[in-house]
Amino acid sequence: MTDGVVERTRPRDRILETAQDMFHKHGIKGVGVDAITEAAGTNKMTLYRHFESKDELIIECLRATAAKAARIWDEFEAAHPGDKLAQLHAWVQKASEMLSADCRGCDMANAAVELSETDHPARRVIKELKEAQREKLVALCRDAGVGQAELLADTLSLLLEGARVSMQSVGAEGPSAQFVRMAEGLIASFRAR
Amino acid sequence: MTDGVVERTRPRDRILETAQDMFHKHGIKGVGVDAITEAAGTNKMTLYRHFESKDELIIECLRATAAKAARIWDEFEAAHPGDKLAQLHAWVQKASEMLSADCRGCDMANAAVELSETDHPARRVIKELKEAQREKLVALCRDAGVGQAELLADTLSLLLEGARVSMQSVGAEGPSAQFVRMAEGLIASFRAR
DNA sequence: CTAGGGTGTTACCGGTCTGTAACTTCCAGA
């Protein structure tokens, strides 16, 4: 009925995709494994045959989400081959599009907030994935010919991270509405030096 | 023994203070009312005589935290009476000090992430408190003689919000380490126009 | 046709959660 993911895919894939969606919408601690398996059209035993624990499932979801995000970078390269500055502007554009009205923020950042135990197994994965994203943006800024590429990349990172969390507390009409203006202003300012 | 808040204060005050601390450290969904009352040196019945539900306690905690934050603004005025630009720099300084190694971020933003249900009673409170903070920063920027005060205030807001969530995912050595440089650069840039 | 692995089903374990009931204890103020 309302499932949508039940089709002829393997249970493991359905669980992974459903869990990603539900973790994103309702938060990690807001979703139980029972609810995930039911929405995925399967059952708890099958989940535990493929994932040794809920924590393991969380980690796999984060990896899958990061992999999806990484694919977007390929689109930038495909749309503007070799033109790194255009790709940087495309990044700003894409980022602003993710700030839609019902934005629930970055899954990795949200997970870091929810999983407050410093020794939670997902934390090191989050750190790794976030650092990889950071290096990508730094490289893009550098290849776009910007001086102080690290500083620009870090500033843009914080702006986006802040916009995504700000949306959840004050909504889309808050400070995050000005994200494109801020980001483009920063890029212009850094390029002028 | 390890309590520290037990003293001769009223149970309601001890519960409120303890709950603020524990919600901040472990997250809202990561702390049960039993744990709060035990740490506060009281019991569950007393909690429910003073707060009609956990949600109500959450809201009171957020209000108390916001009230504490508001008091910091008075310190700025006391330290630099009438000098709004100096107060703005003091804000940057104070903000960066909050980005210490074990920073757990903004309680309101964290709550917004954790309480994903859009109709949760705490959500409207979070929005109100965050909007009040925003207006304060806008007024400070304007009174400091900055053109486009709203844009500067919103940019600084997003930067800080981003820095606080970034700390939780990648740690203090990540992008948030450059917060002061970014903020001061922005202020200088806006003032130059 | 048959064997076996992936899957579904049901029931259960021990623990935790919010919230309540009924009763006792304590202490301050009259």
Next chain:
DNA sequence: TCTGGAAGTTACAGACCGGTAACACCCTAG
């Protein structure tokens, strides 16, 4: 000294949680 309200205590309800055991099923590869 008496009294009334605040606070503590114990027990419990009802729900949900992550995770497991035992068993039935079905479909495909040989």
